[in-house]
Amino acid sequence: GAGVSQSPSNKVTEKGKDVELRCDPISGHTALYWYRQSLxxxxxxLIYFQGNSAPDKSGLPSDRFSAERTGGSVSTLTIQRTQQEDSAVYLCASSLGGPAYSNQPQHFGDGTRLSIL
Amino acid sequence: LAKTTQPISMDSYEGQEVNITCSHNNIATNDYITWYQQFPSQGPRFIIQGYKTKVTNEVASLFIPADRKSSTLSLPRVSLSDTAVYYCLVGPRRMGNQFYFGTGTSLTVIP
Known part of the structure; x- marks a missing residue:
């Protein structure tokens, strides 16, 4: 079956631009997670969603970062006014149940490599 | 918070058994312990999960002592393709919703 899909796989943009990263989780997975991995x-x-809601947004690095999930499926992570320190790989994962069911492993996509010039 | 501590790196020769230990002193009663493997340019991949005692699957074993404050991932007879970073993850604290992967252990298998 299809795994977690992320797009684009690579993104190069200029400092100050906004970027939008997309995550398509495994069908039927109710929980979705975003992580950042620097080199x-x-x-x-960063943040997780249970259904369409994000109970805790405190992991987002700054108010330039936002995320949403609609229809309990696809999620987008938006970074406004990008800075060079935002350069990293952004990973998305999904799991069958949410954090209350910590025996549900997370399944990861291969990430979006974001480079800010 | 259920943070974890692992060795930063390990080297092993092909064919040897490798044991990687993770410390998680603040593990909560309902937390499971999950190990992931990550190759360069890929997302982490689930290896094994356990709650207590010993779990074994086709690729690894996981040993968890009675106090559950640590866990050991055991890779039998490693090959070059096992060179990767290994992370342990413990479930989130009840009152928080954060997930803390450790820094990971970079395993290098030497021919």
Whole structure:
């Protein structure tokens, strides 16, 4: 079956531009997660959705970052007025159940590599 | 918070058994322990998950002591293709909704 799909796979943009990253989770997965991974670093949690709602947005690095999920499926992560420190790989994952069911493993996409010039 | 601590890197020769330990002193009663493998330019991939004692699947074993404050991922007879970064993840704290992957352990398998 289809896994988690992210697009674009690579994105190069100029500082100050807005970017939109898309995540298409595995069908039927109710929970969706966004992470950021800088070069050679571990995973930094950004936000998760249970259905269409995000209970905790405190992991987002700044108010330039926002995320939404509609129809309990596709999610978009938007970064406004991009800065060079935003350069990283942005990973999306989905799971069958939400965090209350921590025995549901997360399934990851291969990420969007974002480069800010 | 259920943060984790792992060794930053490990080297092993092909054919040897590799054990990677993760410390998670603040694990909560309902938390499971999950291990992931990540190759360059790919997202992490689920390897194994457990709650207590020992779990084994076709690729790895997971040992969890009675106090559950640590866990050990065991990879039998590693090959060059097992060179990757390995992360352990413990479920979120009840009152929070954060997920903390550890820094990961970079395993290099040497011919």
């Amino acid at each position: 050679g670093q571990g995973l930094e949690f």
